[in-house]
Amino acid sequence: MDTGEDLYRLQQLDSERDEKRRRLAEIQAVLEDDKALRAARKNVETAEKRGRKWQTKQRDLELEIESLSEKTSRSEKRLYGGKVQNPKELADLQAEISSLKRRRQSMEETLLDAMINREEAEDALDTARAHLRDLEARRAAQHEDLKAERDVLHQRLKTLEQKRGQVVSRIDPRTLDTYERIRELKGGQAVAQIRGDGCSACGVTVAPSMVWRLREGEMIQCDTCRRLLVLRES
Secondary structure: OOHHHHHHHHHHHHHHHHHHHHHHHHHHHHHHOOHHHHHHHHHHHHHHHHHHHHHHHHHHHHHHHHHHHHHHHHHHHHHHOOOOOOHHHHHHHHHHHHHHHHHHHHHHHHHHHHHHHHHHHHHHHHHHHHHHHHHHHHHHHHHHHHHHHHHHHHHHHHHHHHHHHHHHOOOOHHHHHHHHHHHHHOOOOOEEEEEOOEEOOOOOEOOHHHHHHHHOOOOOEOOOOOOEEEOOOO
16 A cells, blocks of 8 residues: 555544544533533522522411411400400400401412412422433433443444554655654545545645645645645546
């Protein structure tokens, strides 16, 4: 195999290697990205706090309403029990009972609001938990597929490295240095074919004399894009 063919093969191997490495980086980024999961967990935590808040509020109101009911009941027993005869004391009892009933009515309205808010909070918590479960399940399935793909990519990269080593061993070190330098400058693409009478990378016409020199085994760079030119007969 001549140098041009080796350079062409090396470029193929390196291009595939670059592609596999990019894909591995993408997979790793997805595997490490847990922003959506953290946000979903935060939503559950927020919904749980809101639910506990309204549960506590409802319980406190129920206890206070129960206490007001007991006070009202005791005051009514005194009012209608016949033991209180003093007109002023009776009037005070009636006023107290009226006040207690007004407070209870107000608290019952507040309790109704608290119950509605608690139910809404519970619904929101159920929704947040369902979303988190769904996200975790989808993420687990996605990660399983990605890890399987990652294993395949790692194995393919090992094969590419082995093949690359075989090709590199046949290329002159100075030619290899030139190849690596151009690859770095040209975004990974150091080699271009001559197609028709032009450079496959930039399209500029390649002089017949350069084609002849290539056939003679000389290393030639495109005058325009400076990539290494190879002439493949097949």
